[in-house]
Amino acid sequence: MDAITFPPAPTNEPNLTYAPGSPEREALTAELERQERREKNLKAYIGGRWKAGGGAEHAVVQPHDHQHVLGRFKGATQADTKAAVKAATEAASVWRDMDMDDRCAVLLRAADLLAGPWRQRINAATMLGQSKTAFQAEIDSACELIDFWRYNVHYAKQILTDQPIANSPGVWNRTDHRPLEGFVYAITPFNFTAIAGNLPTAPALMGNTVIWKPSPTQQLAASLTMELLEEAGLPPGVINMLPGDGIAVSEVALGHPDLAGIHFTGSTPTFQHLWRTVGENIEGYRSYPRIVGETGGKDFVLAHSSADPDVVRTALIRGAFEFQGQKCSAASRAYVARSVWDKMKDDFLAEVEAITMGDVTDFSNFMGAVIDDRAFAKHRTAIERARRSRKLDVLVGGTLDDEVGYFVRPTVVQGGDPTDEMFSTEYFGPILVVHVFDDADFETVGRQLESIAPYALTGSIIARDRRAVAWAQQELRFAAGNFYINDKPTGAVVGQQPFGGGRASGTNDKAGAAVNLLRWTSPRSIKETLVPPTDYRYPYMG
Numbered sequence: 291m292d293a294i295t296f297p298p299a300p301t302n303e304p305n306l307t308y309a310p311g312s313p314e315r316e317a318l319t320a321e322l323e324r325q326e327r328r329e330k331n332l333k334a335y336i337g338g339r340w341k342a343g344g345g346a347e348h349a350v351v352q353p354h355d356h357q358h359v360l361g362r363f364k365g366a367t368q369a370d371t372k373a374a375v376k377a378a379t380e381a382a383s384v385w386r387d388m389d390m391d392d393r394c395a396v397l398l399r400a401a402d403l404l405a406g407p408w409r410q411r412i413n414a415a416t417m418l419g420q421s422k423t424a425f426q427a428e429i430d431s432a433c434e435l436i437d438f439w440r441y442n443v444h445y446a447k448q449i450l451t452d453q454p455i456a457n458s459p460g461v462w463n464r465t466d467h468r469p470l471e472g473f474v475y476a477i478t479p480f481n482f483t484a485i486a487g488n489l490p491t492a493p494a495l496m497g498n499t500v501i502w503k504p505s506p507t508q509q510l511a512a513s514l515t516m517e518l519l520e521e522a523g524l525p526p527g528v529i530n531m532l533p534g535d536g537i538a539v540s541e542v543a544l545g546h547p548d549l550a551g552i553h554f555t556g557s558t559p560t561f562q563h564l565w566r567t568v569g570e571n572i573e574g575y576r577s578y579p580r581i582v583g584e585t586g587g588k589d590f591v592l593a594h595s596s597a598d599p600d601v602v603r604t605a606l607i608r609g610a611f612e613f614q615g616q617k618c619s620a621a622s623r624a625y626v627a628r629s630v631w632d633k634m635k636d637d638f639l640a641e642v643e644a645i646t647m648g649d650v651t652d653f654s655n656f657m658g659a660v661i662d663d664r665a666f667a668k669h670r671t672a673i674e675r676a677r678r679s680r681k682l683d684v685l686v687g688g689t690l691d692d693e694v695g696y697f698v699r700p701t702v703v704q705g706g707d708p709t710d711e712m713f714s715t716e717y718f719g720p721i722l723v724v725h726v727f728d729d730a731d732f733e734t735v736g737r738q739l740e741s742i743a744p745y746a747l748t749g750s751i752i753a754r755d756r757r758a759v760a761w762a763q764q765e766l767r768f769a770a771g772n773f774y775i776n777d778k779p780t781g782a783v784v785g786q787q788p789f790g791g792g793r794a795s796g797t798n799d800k801a802g803a804a805v806n807l808l809r810w811t812s813p814r815s816i817k818e819t820l821v822p823p824t825d826y827r828y829p830y831m832g
């Protein structure tokens with residue numbers, strides 16, 4: 291259609307409260323009961339068809355009740371992957387030649403379906419499969435994913451309007467924002483349904499076709515997201531979903547000449563493995579694959595002596611323990627001025643001790659279980675080490691129980707030595723290490739925390755004294771891609787705080803922002819000369 295069009299202006303989807311007696315709580319409860327009753331047969335989605343993978347069987351369980359199976363699937367094999375690459379290749383020309391508005395309409399419809407009839411289906415799957423409370427599911431699988439889809443439409447349209455600002459006399463310059471040549475490989479983590487939905491759809495919006503490999507532990511909500519996109523009108527072959535651990539998928543996808551890009555979120559070691567493999571295969575690709583990855587963090591809170599102790603206490607509890615500390619943004623190390631610590635310590639530890647934890651279908655719980663036995667074992671090792679160390683003191687928590695679910699009590703460890711590995715290792719669980727410093731040492735401690743960890747994802751400064759805020763904002767400029775002042779370091783909102791970090795935390799191609807979408811385009815500059823010259827000689831030649 292030859293028209294300049296304006297899609298609906300994006301606004302952030304409001305969070306529903308799920309307060310007792312609210313209609314959303316009633317609808318969510320009914321959906322939770324429905325999904326708990328029925329074991330789902332989960333399949334791969336290739337070329338618009340649902341089919342069982344040919345690989346090993348996996349069970350998706352409730353982390354807070356690990357004997358309760360929600361669904362089963364068979365992992366994708368090399369043959370499944372080859373079929374998916376073929377489907378993506380066949381779908382490519384129709385999809386990329388489609389008007390941007392048609393592609394936008396698919397995502398806008400997906401967003402509206404998710405805001406409406408699909409909301410509680412995907413929230414319930416996220417609660418049960420990933421052990422999120424109702425509120426944590428709502429901000430992720432409903433609001434953030436809706437926001438990704440609506441804001442990305444806005445940014446994609448904006449990118450099309452980015453055109454050359456100069457034309458020499460007799461010349462018209464244009465930019466053609468082409469998709470990449472080949473397929474994009476999207477690999478997604480267990481912890482955010484929104485990220486899992488965004489990583490394949492962002493490149494697709496820009497006209498690419500995609501192979502999507504979700505995390506096995508997030509497969510229930512991932513499958514529903516794929517169903518939703520199908521209902522939204524996504525043509526067959528545009529996104530091909532391959533369940534499983536990804537080993538067989540990578541063997542084919544990373545070695546394929548048409549690999550055009552990787553859109554990854556997950557741990558730093560996995561990302562480094564993918565990057566290394568691409569490097570090893572570099573001569574075999576048709577183009578240089580775009581590699582976009584958001585990875586781990588060791589996110590900090592720095593509390594100055596002027597900080598309000600109640601603000602620090604609340605930021606630490608929410609920042610470190612919501613969703614069991616399994617946000618890449620979660621506060622996992624805190625540096626607190628002694629005068630503030632002395633005022634907050636007792637209340638803080640008592641509140642952490644009192645945190646309610648258990649089955650997330652019981653709405654009185656603040657926390658659920660960690661994702662699986664591997665995570666549970668990792669946290670146990672970290673806590674046992676802290677108990678053994680003479681330099682670390684477990685102040686509260688430190689108990690674990692995996693009889694029914696993978697439960698790790700929220701744990702606060704005090705560390706006198708800020709070079710201990712607890713201040714630099716990502717455990718990705720409900721473990722917060724605190725270093726208490728003399729008020730006068732604020733700047734020394736700030737400089738030390740700047741580079742003790744290899745990551746640079748999120749961080750907060752909490753202070754009332756503006757000089758401390760200004761100092762931290764400047765000194766810690768490269769220590770976090772998302773920096774918070776007087777707030778917890780979690781909970782970035784699409785359109786407000788574009789999310790991503792540098793150093794070992796990733797390529798910082800901010801999710802849900804125009805800079806991310808640009809990575810999925812290969813611009814073509816077009817110069818049209820309106821009345822071309824007909825004599826090769828220049829005037830200076832006489």
Ligand SMILES: NC(=O)c1ccc[n+]([C@@H]2O[C@H](COP(=O)([O-])OP(=O)(O)OC[C@H]3O[C@@H](n4cnc5c(N)ncnc54)[C@H](O)[C@@H]3O)[C@@H](O)[C@H]2O)c1
Pocket residue numbers: 477478479480481482485503504505506534535536537539540555556557558560561563584585586587617618619716718747789790791795796
């Ligand atoms: N920076 C961010 O925006 C952000 C957001 C969410 C999570 N994270 C990070 O993610 C990590 C937690 O997520 P996780 O446990 O799912 O991470 P993970 O690295 O274990 O897995 C991520 C994905 O990679 C897949 N994978 C692993 N090896 C693979 C291979 N060889 N080929 C293809 N796929 C492969 C997994 O199956 C999964 O789908 C944490 O480190 C966290 O900080 C970062």
Ligand SMILES: N[C@@H](CCC=O)C(=O)O
Pocket residue numbers: 481482616617618619779780781782783789
């Ligand atoms: N964007 C989320 C974190 C995503 C990573 O797990 C936040 O800001 O808390």
